[in-house]
Amino acid sequence: MAATLSRRGTRRAGAAPLSAIARLAAATIRPCGEGGDGRCSPSRTVRRAHPTSIGVAASRIGSQPSSHFPLRTGHDKAQAAWLKLFDSGASLAAAPKIAGDAVRRRITGAVHPPVQPPWGCGGAVAPSSADPAVSRRGGRVRKRFSMRSIFALALSLVALAILAGAAFLYARGGAPSHEMRRGGGAIPVEVATVAPHAFADRIEAIGTAIADESVTLTARVAEAVRAVHFEDGQIVEKGAVLVEFEHDEETAALAEARAALVEAERQLERIRDLVARGNATQATLDERVRAVDEAKARVDAAAARVEDRILRAPFSGVLGLRQVSVGAVVTPGTAITTLDDVFPIKVDFAIPERFLSALATGQTILARAVAFPGETFRGTVKTVDSRVDPVTRAVTVRAEIANEDARLRPGMLLTVEVMSRERRSLAVPEEAIVPIGKAQYVFVVTGENVAERRQVTTGVRRPGVVEILDGLEAGESVVVAGAVRLRPGQPVRIIESGLPVARPQS
Secondary structure (H helix, E strand, O other): OHHHOOHHHHHHHOHHHHHHHHHHHHHHOOOOOOOOOOOOOOOHHHHHHHHHHHHHHHHHHHOOOHHHOOOOOOOHHHHHHHHHHHHOOOOHHHHHHHHHHHHHHHHOOOOOOOOOOOOOOOOOOOOOOOOOOOOHHHHHHHHHHHHHHHHHHHHHHHHHHHHHHHHHHHHHHOOOOHHHHOOOOOEEEEEEEOEEEEEOOEEEEEEEEEEEEEEEEEOOOOEEEEEEOOOOOOEEOOOOEEEEEOOHHHHHHHHHHHHHHHHHHHHHHHHHHHHHHOOOOHHHHHHHHHHHHHHHHHHHHHHHHHHOOEEEOOOOEEEOOOOOOOOOEEOOOOEEEEEEEEEEEEEEEEEEHHHHHHOOOOOEEEEEEOOOOOOOEEEEEEEEEEEEOOOOOEEEEEEEEOOOOOOOOOOOEEEEEEEOOOEEEEEEEHHHOEEEOOEEEEEEEOOOOEEEEEEEEEEEEEOOEEEEEEOOOOOOEEEEEOHHHOOOOOEEEEEOOOOOOOOOOO
């Protein structure tokens, strides 16, 4: 029955709800200034009008049977009426009429969520993004449009990046010619000839410089220092007097012992004459001989006591800092200074035991010190320790450096590089090596100008050159430029190479 109602019947049936809605809107929405105080403020009545005026009216309409609303019109017309009301600066007193018009427009369409006016006083007020008066349908459309735009932009950027990468790889590899597309094109390559090269194994280690001879000079007696005959850092020869201690008594005792020795020797000569004439016995002669020997021993003892009070350099070298002054009383063991023989200087360093077979006496070493950047000190291996450290599994090696200018000093940290005996092996330029996984390959150009991929065993690497232990023969040509585009069995065209070729070195 609801479906057979005429358009006129539909309007008549909706008249009662429309009048109730208009009265409700007029009773609940008051313009600014009404209420007696004339102030324009969001009063509690106005606050209640926002959710109840049109919302209640629309909800009542929504409770009517669907037969009252046979036609569909736009929901945005009702909201547009509210926005027009406030944009024109009209008073809220006109709300009942606007509400009625809005509801009438909605009668001919499907029921939508209630439309609410923008909040504010007087003239036009822009609704906030969080205000429920903003059209939720419009917000969903804009949000859906925004998300689609961002998604489309992201897809475009990804596609652009893929195309750019493909263009780069295409340009790098070069555009395939018509012949290559047919499978008959030759790729231009640069080649180098496999030739012997001089190589030497290098063993690097950290070493410490030590003096060839080193000692700390100390006092042997308890005496006062009489004189000091050296300066800090002075180079001295063996036997040079460095310090004298008081030795007056010892010198007097030495003189007395020497006088007694002279008298004993004179008595010995007199007894020998008497024995020769038969006026003295052999026993008397033996006694005088013993007396002379005792006198000599006393002289030696007195001389030793004097020598203990004179400090001399035991060997040639460089003196350290002086630790005593004149007049100071020293005791046995008091340090006076140090003496180091640094001509030459030794270097001790440890290397792993696996390199023992590569070590030999006389091998050349190159030492570098942080104190002298850019300088290299050349020396030779003097000895290899007879034992391997069971903890570190390393053996100590001692080398010797001339150090004629005495710049290297004991205790310095040195970086040592041991050069093994040179050997000659086949070599190719670094550019010829093509690593694939853990294996190393090169492309060899055969007599028919065809690229043959061959696995090789590499050895020592030097700047620009790689040692080949197995896989190549001397005189073969290997590709050094263009190998990236090659495939096994592919024809090549050799062009002039601009890269250095591994040649024999003397």
